[in-house]
Amino acid sequence: MRNPPVNSLSLEFLTELLISLEKLENDKTFHGIIITSDCPGIFSAGLDLTEMCGRDPEHYAEYWKAVQEMWLRFYLSNLVVIAAINGVSPAGGCLLSLTCDYRVLANNPKYAIGLNETLLGIVAPFWFKDTLVNTIGHRSAERALQLGLLFPPAEALRVGVVDQVVPEDQVQSTARLVMAQWLDIPDHARQLTKTLMRKPTADRLLTERDADIQNFVRFICKDSIQKSLHAYLEKLKQKKG
Numbered sequence: 001m002r003n004p005p006v007n008s009l010s011l012e013f014l015t016e017l018l019i020s021l022e023k024l025e026n027d028k029t030f031h032g033i034i035i036t037s038d039c040p041g042i043f044s045a046g047l048d049l050t051e052m053c054g055r056d057p058e059h060y061a062e063y064w065k066a067v068q069e070m071w072l073r074f075y076l077s078n079l080v081v082i083a084a085i086n087g088v089s090p091a092g093g094c095l096l097s098l099t100c101d102y103r104v105l106a107n108n109p110k111y112a113i114g115l116n117e118t119l120l121g122i123v124a125p126f127w128f129k130d131t132l133v134n135t136i137g138h139r140s141a142e143r144a145l146q147l148g149l150l151f152p153p154a155e156a157l158r159v160g161v162v163d164q165v166v167p168e169d170q171v172q173s174t175a176r177l178v179m180a181q182w183l184d185i186p187d188h189a190r191q192l193t194k195t196l197m198r199k200p201t202a203d204r205l206l207t208e209r210d211a212d213i214q215n216f217v218r219f220i221c222k223d224s225i226q227k228s229l230h231a232y233l234e235k236l237k238q239k240k241g
């Protein structure tokens with residue numbers, strides 16, 4: 001991913017990601033992809049806050065549809081998808097990595113990962129929650145979501161948000177080793193098993209997709225939510241000085 005400075009998932013970047021995924025899926029010589037970041041120290045800052053602030057309801061609806069599409073397409077991809085997480089990965093960045101089949105995280109105490117939405121005064125939607133529950137179990141997910149926990153590497157491994165923590169200079173090579181192991185499995189059997197495991201979760205969003213968009217638009221348009229998001233963005237900007 002190369003969307004400097006922080007790989008935020010803007011509408012444009014989400015569209016590019018989806019086009020890239022589709023191209024790779026349609027090219028039958030590809031069987032797996034590794035998602036990693038070209039922005040030093042940042043895997044992805046998550047959803048682009050500027051897409052959710054000070055825009056009109058039509059824009060929010062279009063943006064949310066793209067976020068849903070990203071999740072559905074990556075979560076259900078027939079390719080083996082591995083996240084080589086070489087930086088901090090909050091909220092939507094964590095969600096993207098949770099859609100993958102396997103997560104390798106660099107062992108750097110600055111690289112926290114988690115769904116921290118509550119810290120911004122917003123609520124992780126049910127499909128973010130379901131993806132986390134499917135990964136780390138109900139109790140750990142409940143605690144992580146309510147507290148908006150961002151896990152440093154050792155904690156992330158302990159709770160199961162990531163599958164492996166390795167020295168920073170070994171993230172890519174480890175992801176490639178893991179990929180080789182996954183590609184050794186007969187592809188049709190692996191793909192069907194993935195679908196079996198994930199389809200019920202994806203179906204829940206597919207059947208409630210329009211209602212979910214309406215919910216998001218209603219929620220994000222609230223004055224109190226807009227104020228929280230503006231304040232959070234301002235805090236990020238002021239951090240610099």
Ligand SMILES: CC/C=C\C/C=C\C/C=C\CC/C=C/CC(=O)SCCNC(=O)CCNC(=O)[C@H](O)C(C)(C)COP(=O)(O)OP(=O)(O)OC[C@H]1O[C@@H](n2cnc3c(N)ncnc32)[C@H](O)[C@@H]1OP(=O)(O)O
Pocket residue numbers: 005006008042044045046047048049050088090091092093116117120122123124125215216219220233236237239240
């Ligand atoms: C009852 C309700 C029922 C249902 C609910 C219905 C719907 C649900 C509603 C809402 C859900 C919405 C879900 C959202 C999920 C998300 O992903 S929200 C985004 C969360 N992301 C973050 O909290 C990360 C914020 N960023 C940071 O912490 C830091 O920037 C980071 C550690 C990533 C990097 O730090 P650093 O290297 O120091 O860089 P800067 O902080 O200086 O940032 C550089 C510039 O980038 C801008 N920026 C950072 N993050 C974002 C972002 N996510 N979006 C847009 N822009 C971002 C930052 O402002 C700087 O800009 P500047 O250079 O100052 O112009």
